Amino acid sequence: MNFVVPIKQVPDLVEELELNEEGTDLSRDTVKYKINEFDDQALEEALQLKAEIGGAVTVLALDGEETDKMLFTAIAKGADRGIKLMGDFAGGVAMHAAAKAMAGAIAAIPYDLILTGVQAVDDRDGQLGALLAGYLGVPQVSVVTGVRVESGKAVVRKEYSGGVMAEFEVDLPAVLGIQAAREIPRYVAVSRVRQVMKSATLEEVEVHNAAGDEGSSVRRMMKPPKGSRAQMIQGSPEEIADKVIDLLKAKGLKK
Amino acid sequence: MSQDVYVVAEHFKGKLVEVTFELLGKGRELADARGENLIALLFGHGVKNLGAELGAADRVIVVEHPQLESFNPEAYSAALVEVVKTKRPAVTLVANSSMGMDLAASLSVGANLPLVAYAVDVKWEDGSLLATSQLYGGKLYVESQFVGAGVVVSLLAGASPADKGRTTRGLPQVEDFATPPLGGPKVRFKQLIEPEGGDVDITTQDVLVSVGRGIQSADNLPLVQALAEAVGGALASSRPIVDSKWLPRTRQVGKSGVKVKPKLYLAVGISGAPEHIEGMKDAELIIAINSDPNAPIFDYAHYGVVGDLFDIVPVLTERVKS
Ligand SMILES: Cc1cc2nc3c(=O)[nH]c(=O)nc-3n(C[C@H](O)[C@H](O)[C@H](O)COP(=O)(O)OP(=O)(O)OC[C@H]3O[C@@H](n4cnc5c(N)ncnc54)[C@H](O)[C@@H]3O)c2cc1C
Ligand SMILES: Nc1ncnc2c1ncn2[C@@H]1O[C@H](COP(=O)(O)O)[C@@H](O)[C@H]1O
Numbered sequence: 261m262n263f264v265v266p267i268k269q270v271p272d273l274v275e276e277l278e279l280n281e282e283g284t285d286l287s288r289d290t291v292k293y294k295i296n297e298f299d300d301q302a303l304e305e306a307l308q309l310k311a312e313i314g315g316a317v318t319v320l321a322l323d324g325e326e327t328d329k330m331l332f333t334a335i336a337k338g339a340d341r342g343i344k345l346m347g348d349f350a351g352g353v354a355m356h357a358a359a360k361a362m363a364g365a366i367a368a369i370p371y372d373l374i375l376t377g378v379q380a381v382d383d384r385d386g387q388l389g390a391l392l393a394g395y396l397g398v399p400q401v402s403v404v405t406g407v408r409v410e411s412g413k414a415v416v417r418k419e420y421s422g423g424v425m426a427e428f429e430v431d432l433p434a435v436l437g438i439q440a441a442r443e444i445p446r447y448v449a450v451s452r453v454r455q456v457m458k459s460a461t462l463e464e465v466e467v468h469n470a471a472g473d474e475g476s477s478v479r480r481m482m483k484p485p486k487g488s489r490a491q492m493i494q495g496s497p498e499e500i501a502d503k504v505i506d507l508l509k510a511k512g513l514k515k
Numbered sequence: 516m517s518q519d520v521y522v523v524a525e526h527f528k529g530k531l532v533e534v535t536f537e538l539l540g541k542g543r544e545l546a547d548a549r550g551e552n553l554i555a556l557l558f559g560h561g562v563k564n565l566g567a568e569l570g571a572a573d574r575v576i577v578v579e580h581p582q583l584e585s586f587n588p589e590a591y592s593a594a595l596v597e598v599v600k601t602k603r604p605a606v607t608l609v610a611n612s613s614m615g616m617d618l619a620a621s622l623s624v625g626a627n628l629p630l631v632a633y634a635v636d637v638k639w640e641d642g643s644l645l646a647t648s649q650l651y652g653g654k655l656y657v658e659s660q661f662v663g664a665g666v667v668v669s670l671l672a673g674a675s676p677a678d679k680g681r682t683t684r685g686l687p688q689v690e691d692f693a694t695p696p697l698g699g700p701k702v703r704f705k706q707l708i709e710p711e712g713g714d715v716d717i718t719t720q721d722v723l724v725s726v727g728r729g730i731q732s733a734d735n736l737p738l739v740q741a742l743a744e745a746v747g748g749a750l751a752s753s754r755p756i757v758d759s760k761w762l763p764r765t766r767q768v769g770k771s772g773v774k775v776k777p778k779l780y781l782a783v784g785i786s787g788a789p790e791h792i793e794g795m796k797d798a799e800l801i802i803a804i805n806s807d808p809n810a811p812i813f814d815y816a817h818y819g820v821v822g823d824l825f826d827i828v829p830v831l832t833e834r835v836k837s
Contacts, residue, residue, distance in 0.1 A: 273651060286655075384659060386623055387619070387620035390619075391624045394624030401702060402616050420613050421770060421773075426585065426705075426707055426708070427706050430701065430703075439771070444758070444760070476666070477662065479658040480658040481657050484811065488815070491819070500820055500822070500831070504818075505831075508779065513746065
């Protein structure tokens with residue numbers, strides 16, 4: 261079975277996010293990147309499926325910040341093939357254009373299951389998985405946390421709210437938006453990634469970042485409005501504790 | 516191309532869900548601003564009676580078919596795409612829910628329309644739509660303007676008060692839309708799986724101490740467990756704690772977890788991503804402890820402590836006990 265996992269670098273939210281002067285984007289040279297956490301989950305699920313039923317895992321990314329390192333890391337974890345889509349993505353890329361570019365590249369390789377992350381923290385214009393499925397003409401289900409493959413079909417669980425899940429049977433090929441893998445995503449040592457960087461090669465595929473697919477554009481980016489900020493409690497841990505206890509007392513939660 | 520505003524009504528187990536009324540409220544605002552109609556879309560099987568509750572809309576369009584009995588990404592998307600292609604509304608509002616995440620993007624690609632997701636607001640400005648989305652885990656807001664017409668916007672839960680969408684203008688006219696081909700079916704609904712019971716029900720607790728990824732490791736959980744016991748509450752958590760299998764799924768607060776409304780919600784090492792906020796924003800008193808002064812949780816908490824939970828929690832536990 262052929263698994264394809266599109267993966268993406270996103271800004272690490274632990275770091276402070278600074279805006280550019282125009283206030284239209286992040287100040288990109290200050291951003292620290294990491295793999296989108298749900299893509300790590302999608303990759304883990306693909307690797308688990310490969311171990312269970314056999315097959316090959318291809319990771320795929322649009323060329324961008326630290327793309328090579330991310331793809332090599334995925335290979336170090338067990339992916340068989342890394343493909344980098346080359347094009348003019350410097351100014352960011354609209355989701356429809358990204359999905360079209362990926363659909364073109366994926367259509368040219370064997371694929372049965374495409375596992376994307378459920379969402380990326382920085383994409384404002386929609387779910388890539390469903391767009392990709394649309395362009396490939398295959399079914400899709402997102403918000404998935406359990407995948408089995410039985411008699412050539414995927415049996416997947418989609419999460420609703422309140423811990424309720426719906427089970428669907430899906431014909432392959434298909435696109436699934438993965439929320440969480442069955443196991444905690446594996447860790448790989450940096451030394452192992454370095455080894456892979458020396459021995460493995462990434463395939464590069466030229467794609468076209470079609471202009472005219474934007475549909476919408478960013479007018480302004482801003483920090484959350486300050487109006488509703490919490491009242492801050494300051495002091496030593498002991499002073500803080502006492503103030504919190506006062507709040508509990510006032511609320512009738514402590515005598 | 517009509518100027519109407521369309522809203523996808525979401526229902527589950529025969530009932531309209533809260534977010535439907537939030538969408539209706541926002542949709543009403545958009546329609547009234549230009550003197551246009553608000554239309555609610557209802558997909559299902561034997562759901563026509565729900566139309567009577569959608570009185571904030573001027574009309575309700577219903578598509579019924581056995582294949583639409585339960586939500587199905589393929590069949591629902593096919594129905595939605597067909598209605599929107601035929602009626603060509605100015606705006607279609609979809610919830611940024613589990614179902615809506617499938618629908619909004621499928622509609623966008625199926626009808627070739629621009630899409631903006633994660634919206635907390637959408638309004639007209641000088642004749643054009645402007646949508647504000649909450650991105651980067653709630654740390655930044657982004658305003659989008661549209662190039663094309665007939666836009667799709669998916670709204671985060673809580674974007675607009677549900678009360679507004681419950682205000683009825685009388686019994687709306689309910690009309691049938693001829694069921695289009697619903698595809699394959701390549702996606703077949705099998706069953707609903709309910710969460711396992713038997714654990715503490717965090718939705719009935721007055722006090723919740725809720726722990727997030729800031730706790731770093733399962734070995735540190737006793738620290739917050741002790742605080743929960745000291746304040747006479749139960750331990751809840753954000754999603755990563757549950758995905759890491761440190762706590763059972765029943766403890767998860769948020770979009771895919773449960774919604775809670777305790778008297779006190781003490782958030783420890785939780786960033787406050789929109790998906791978490793959705794589950795606890797209505798708690799009576801929210802106190803957050805987080806080492807990052809810019810953590811979005813402080814935009815929702817009533818009181819905040821910027822600091823290391825490992826310094827503060829043990830002291831707080833001790834003092835509460837004595
Ligand atoms: C469809 C969907 C559904 C989802 N459903 C849910 C849901 O139901 N519930 C949910 O919670 N999430 C849900 N999520 C995930 C959500 O997007 C976030 O990833 C998640 O809420 C983050 O959890 P967190 O705050 O614990 O972790 P993080 O975002 O990693 O935050 C950890 C926080 O701890 C702080 N911290 C670190 N060290 C310390 C310290 N020593 N002392 C004090 N603070 C510290 C950091 O500053 C940071 O703010 C969902 C996502 C999707 C896509
Ligand atoms: N530029 C990209 N390169 C590779 N994969 C991507 C890219 N953008 C989105 N994806 C994939 O699509 C998923 C959902 O992202 P989104 O729908 O954009 O929030 C991500 O988790 C990735 O798996």
